[in-house]
Amino acid sequence: MGSQQKETRQLQKEQLAAMIEKRTALLTSQGKTGMAITRDPSLKKLRGDLKRTKAAIASIEKRAKIVEAAGQQKIVNEEKRAAARPKKKKNKAEEVAAAGDKKKKKEKKEKQPE
Numbered sequence: 001m002g003s004q005q006k007e008t009r010q011l012q013k014e015q016l017a018a019m020i021e022k023r024t025a026l027l028t029s030q031g032k033t034g035m036a037i038t039r040d041p042s043l044k045k046l047r048g049d050l051k052r053t054k055a056a057i058a059s060i061e062k063r064a065k066i067v068e069a070a071g072q073q074k075i076v077n078e079e080k081r082a083a084a085r086p087k088k089k090k091n092k093a094e095e096v097a098a099a100g101d102k103k104k105k106k107e108k109k110e111k112q113p114e
Contacts, residue, residue: 006064009057016050 003009027037
């Protein structure tokens with residue numbers, strides 16, 4: 001019973017529940033009373049296995065919630081960092097120089113065909 005997949009554990013839970021029902025039916029058909037049925041060792045083992053399987057399912061679900069919450073938190077943190085990051089600003093001198101270069105290039109292109 002070392003599986004950590006939820007589907008497998010669900011299947012085990014169903015199988016154990018069916019086995020408990022069979023064993024209980026067998027004991028009642030043999031004429032055992034309620035107290036003798038609860039003391040049956042194989043039935044105790046099956047109930048213990050069922051209890052452990054239910055605990056494992058709960059643990060798997062809890063772990064999945066934690067992983068999902070961590071993923072959501074990661075997305076939120078990335079958005080915050082992106083919003084907090086300053087945008088690149090150009091210096092005004094670079095902007096003026098770039099605008100002046102464009103004008104010069106345009107003038108050169110106009111003069112070349114002549």
